[in-house]
Amino acid sequence: MAAPRPGKAARGSASGRPIMAALDLLGRRWTLRVLWELRDGAAVSFRALQARCGGMSPTVLNQRLAELRDVGLVELEADGYALTRLGRELVGALAPLNEWSKRWARRLAGG
Numbered sequence: 001m002a003a004p005r006p007g008k009a010a011r012g013s014a015s016g017r018p019i020m021a022a023l024d025l026l027g028r029r030w031t032l033r034v035l036w037e038l039r040d041g042a043a044v045s046f047r048a049l050q051a052r053c054g055g056m057s058p059t060v061l062n063q064r065l066a067e068l069r070d071v072g073l074v075e076l077e078a079d080g081y082a083l084t085r086l087g088r089e090l091v092g093a094l095a096p097l098n099e100w101s102k103r104w105a106r107r108l109a110g111g
Helices: 018-026 031-037 046-052 058-070 085-108
Strands: 074-077 080-083
Touching (some): 031 046, 031 058, 046 058, 046 080, 058 074
């Protein structure tokens, strides 16, 4: 399956709106985890990334990395996979959502 792109129909929407393509991409199994595990900026080898992701299958990891490379969020460097500038911007944009989710979890836990 090809990676979603702005201007094309995406899962859940035929509008082609960029946000819908982004949500389709981020909603794919393991995509957010791969991006999250690359967030520190250092390149990570395939095997190390697979281990960080709880040992996901190499087939799925290859698919996700291919999609993320195709849309310009991840690149393959000499030492392994790393976020591109655009990928780092995306992870930065997700940081407020991460903080919100922590507050949400505390509230649901009664704290």
